[in-house]
Amino acid sequence: MQEVIVIGGGVVGLTSAWWLLEAGFRVTLLERAAAVGTGASFRNGGQLSYRYVAPLADAGVPLKAVQWLLQKDGPLRFSLEGDPRQWSWLARFLFNCSRSANRRTTQQLLGLGELSRRAMAELNLPLAAFSWRDAGKLVVYRSPKVFTRAAALADAGETLTAQQCVTLEPALAASQSQLAGGIFTPGEAVADCHAFCEMLKARLLAHPNFLGVVHAEASALIARQGRIAGLATTSGVLSSDHYVLAAGMQSRELAATADMKLPIYPLKGYSLSAPIAAAHLAPEISVTDFERKVLYARIDRHLRVAAMVDLVGVDARIDQDRIDSLLRIARETMPQAADYAQAEPWAGLRPATPNSAPILGPSPYANLWLNVGHGPLGFTFACGSASVLSALMRGKPAPIALDGLLYRP
Numbered sequence: 001m002q003e004v005i006v007i008g009g010g011v012v013g014l015t016s017a018w019w020l021l022e023a024g025f026r027v028t029l030l031e032r033a034a035a036v037g038t039g040a041s042f043r044n045g046g047q048l049s050y051r052y053v054a055p056l057a058d059a060g061v062p063l064k065a066v067q068w069l070l071q072k073d074g075p076l077r078f079s080l081e082g083d084p085r086q087w088s089w090l091a092r093f094l095f096n097c098s099r100s101a102n103r104r105t106t107q108q109l110l111g112l113g114e115l116s117r118r119a120m121a122e123l124n125l126p127l128a129a130f131s132w133r134d135a136g137k138l139v140v141y142r143s144p145k146v147f148t149r150a151a152a153l154a155d156a157g158e159t160l161t162a163q164q165c166v167t168l169e170p171a172l173a174a175s176q177s178q179l180a181g182g183i184f185t186p187g188e189a190v191a192d193c194h195a196f197c198e199m200l201k202a203r204l205l206a207h208p209n210f211l212g213v214v215h216a217e218a219s220a221l222i223a224r225q226g227r228i229a230g231l232a233t234t235s236g237v238l239s240s241d242h243y244v245l246a247a248g249m250q251s252r253e254l255a256a257t258a259d260m261k262l263p264i265y266p267l268k269g270y271s272l273s274a275p276i277a278a279a280h281l282a283p284e285i286s287v288t289d290f291e292r293k294v295l296y297a298r299i300d301r302h303l304r305v306a307a308m309v310d311l312v313g314v315d316a317r318i319d320q321d322r323i324d325s326l327l328r329i330a331r332e333t334m335p336q337a338a339d340y341a342q343a344e345p346w347a348g349l350r351p352a353t354p355n356s357a358p359i360l361g362p363s364p365y366a367n368l369w370l371n372v373g374h375g376p377l378g379f380t381f382a383c384g385s386a387s388v389l390s391a392l393m394r395g396k397p398a399p400i401a402l403d404g405l406l407y408r409p
């Protein structure tokens, strides 16, 4: 039986480990933190957004980015680094800012999204234990022009007036006068990503072929003659038949130790988790405020508000200014939905590629496999990506077309 070390115990590494166990591998999980799911997977927006997958790069985004940078509570922050990896990522992002590139990648991601939806169902987990809800997704628009354009493209959703949005989701009542309309997509879900990670860990531990979680930090891939011969870690050198790189943002640094350049950049985002004060005043449906780029989701007894894309390098510290912005926006949009005075702030780094598509499967090394770069939708895509990885590692065809999802040196 072949052995594999999965590097990274976030949602992507944990799902990889599970699918590989089910495929007949003996699996070790390597995680540097004391617990799993405490990186980007900790308090993300909780959206399982299988159909709302369009990449961040699109026509018009560079111009909008300039406007966002000038707004006080705008969704974007940028600070120029002395790091050429930031410049090259930005150049590639700009290259992807066209309608045709956006449509092409959206089609690929829709395939991965549908696969992920099916793969999540196949897991057959007790849904309530990770607060999974088939909430549906309502995207609301403030500008009539932007709404009209979105409505013309809405192939999967139902177009609603501002009043219909509020009838469907009364938590938006305070914002009705500012809304142009909305698009509702049934079948999109929300869940607690961290609880999902904990549950997967429990499943791994109960599997007869699971060799255990090693809590150590990988520092280098030891490459020899086209293969990975070992993994240098704080617990010494570990070796295995195969290695899966699924270390979120840190994958970029680890890949570099074997001369691979992963085009991943940290898009820093924030969330608030505030206790719901009165159940009937909090949103039932998951809401995206399109122009402000803010997500609202009810996760168990909390309202999760997630937002912002800050290009400020590998720095997950909480900037109080950004939290204050998020609090202002949430209070204005859904004033009674939660007790914002008790809100717990969080910041995480989305490991993002320039076109928002993850990098899956083979690497230049015969026994090193990639499951990285899931950017803004890692929770959504984790199960599908893991099932692709396990098919490829067994030498089987991938369940979806992989154009645009493979590593290109």
Ligand SMILES: Cc1cc2nc3c(=O)[nH]c(=O)nc-3n(C[C@H](O)[C@H](O)[C@H](O)COP(=O)(O)OP(=O)(O)OC[C@H]3O[C@@H](n4cnc5c(N)ncnc54)[C@H](O)[C@@H]3O)c2cc1C
Binding pocket: 007, 008, 009, 010, 011, 012, 013, 030, 031, 032, 033, 036, 037, 038, 039, 040, 041, 042, 043, 044, 045, 046, 047, 048, 049, 216, 217, 218, 219, 246, 247, 248, 249, 250, 251, 254, 267, 268, 269, 270, 271, 295, 306, 307, 347, 348, 349, 350, 351, 372, 373, 374, 375, 376, 377, 378, 379, 380, 381
């Ligand atoms: C504000 C925000 C909101 C988001 N909202 C959503 C959403 O609504 N829906 C959605 O689908 N996605 C969302 N995302 C994106 C999603 O959270 C990420 O894409 C996903 O968590 C990435 O998972 P990962 O396992 O690749 O990375 P991580 O969760 O960061 O896991 C990587 C793991 O590897 C470990 N590790 C790193 N380096 C090493 C090393 N050298 N040795 C050993 N272990 C190591 C880390 O400790 C960590 O546990 C959001 C992200 C943010 C920041």
